[in-house]
Amino acid sequence: MSTLFSKIYDPIMRPFEKKRLGNLRERLISHQEGTILEVGSGTGTNFSYYKNAEKVVAIEPNASMRNQSLSKMKRADVPVELVDASGEHLPFDDNTFDAAIGTLVLCTIPNPNRALQEIRRVCIPGVPILFIEHVRVDRPFPGRIQDWLTPFWKRLSDGCHLNRNTLNLIKQNGFQVERIEKYYKDILLVVEAKNGK
Numbered sequence: 001m002s003t004l005f006s007k008i009y010d011p012i013m014r015p016f017e018k019k020r021l022g023n024l025r026e027r028l029i030s031h032q033e034g035t036i037l038e039v040g041s042g043t044g045t046n047f048s049y050y051k052n053a054e055k056v057v058a059i060e061p062n063a064s065m066r067n068q069s070l071s072k073m074k075r076a077d078v079p080v081e082l083v084d085a086s087g088e089h090l091p092f093d094d095n096t097f098d099a100a101i102g103t104l105v106l107c108t109i110p111n112p113n114r115a116l117q118e119i120r121r122v123c124i125p126g127v128p129i130l131f132i133e134h135v136r137v138d139r140p141f142p143g144r145i146q147d148w149l150t151p152f153w154k155r156l157s158d159g160c161h162l163n164r165n166t167l168n169l170i171k172q173n174g175f176q177v178e179r180i181e182k183y184y185k186d187i188l189l190v191v192e193a194k195n196g197k
């Protein structure tokens with residue numbers, strides 16, 4: 001995983017955060033309570049949006065990303081614990097968390113099915129499981145363009161797939177999807193689900 005990507009991530013994302021993403025993150029995250037799992041926390045962009053959580057446990061396997069997130073971790077309004085772990089192998093007991101959050105992460109995790117099963121295992125039954133994810137669109141032409149671009153894009157952006165059908169993955173792995181918001185011609189989804197175990 002590249003160090004460069006972690007250094008340029010925040011500046012590249014800044015215009016999107018200002019225009020819309022920041023608002024979406026705030027709306028999804030700020031009211032969540034209890035002990036929250038964040039999967040693939042990256043440079044810590046979400047940390048400032050937690051307002052009502054008792055504690056956030058953020059897992060991130062990329063050391064360079066973790067380093068970039070340290071200052072945001074210290075400035076957060078709630079305690080954040082940063083753990084070196086991957087989504088596919090969560091080092092937590094069953095039924096530990098009151099909510100889970102993943103933003104722009106299921107596109108990059110090498111085995112998203114495994115990660116979703118792990119999220120399901122470590123979260124309490126029925127609790128909120130929340131995602132902001134870009135996905136393969138359901139229309140043939142733009143979908144094919146996403147397929148075509150993905151091999152190049154993956155190399156540029158540390159393994160990010162433009163063409164994952166992430167909503168199906170979430171449903172297939174036992175989460176009850178309760179609400180979906182679509183943005184940017186259906187490429188970006190906000191998904192609110194419940195842990196359906």
Ligand SMILES: C[S@@+](CC[C@H](N)C(=O)[O-])C[C@H]1O[C@@H](n2cnc3c(N)ncnc32)[C@H](O)[C@@H]1O
Pocket residue numbers: 001039040041042043044045046059060061062065085086087088102103104105108109110111160
């Ligand atoms: C595009 S960044 C998103 C970061 C952050 N969640 C955000 O919303 O800005 C994708 C993140 O997924 C992390 N990642 C990659 N493989 C992972 C895995 N197996 N488990 C968990 N996170 C992973 C990357 O290191 C990176 O920090």
